[in-house]
Amino acid sequence: MTEEKREDNTIYVGKKPAMGYVLAALTQINNGAKEVLVKARGKLTAKAITVAEVLKNRYVPDLEVKDVKIGTEELTSEEGKVSRVSAIEILLSKKA
């Protein structure tokens, strides 16, 4: 689950409503980005899928899902306790 050079076009999906992340991605595309990477962890992975699907189906018809990666990430709490969470990375790319 490592990504290089793509940080600028990465949308980290958090607790806000999905639409905010859709609009953030749309802004990047309107600013010339050819691809965006939608990332999330834990329960937010479900929202990441929704963000990608709404963006593609409703706003950017020439966008396609180029790659979907799933994985497990380790989180270390302040007390040093390690827990594991699921993660997803969805790479959306403009059709050539």
Next chain:
Amino acid sequence: MTEEKREDNTIYVGKKPAMGYVLAALTQINNGAKEVLVKARGKLTAKAITVAEVLKNRYVPDLEVKDVKIGTEELTSEEGKVSRVSAIEILLSKKA
């Protein structure tokens, strides 16, 4: 999001704890299945990722994520109202 001939090895992730689906998939593999397909819709897509990751990381080390598809499905309620939900399909396959 259509799948043929794989129904026997499909795990539909629902509201029960993730571990039940992990064990269901493990049973299929122990019965000779070379691949299993983990499917879910809506918020349960997050649990599907966890099911796939736990199965692979903790129980079947020679399993790999062969394909992940995301999509949108339409649900029709009894009143005929159509709503859309995100969906995921994770194909796990034994390494050759």
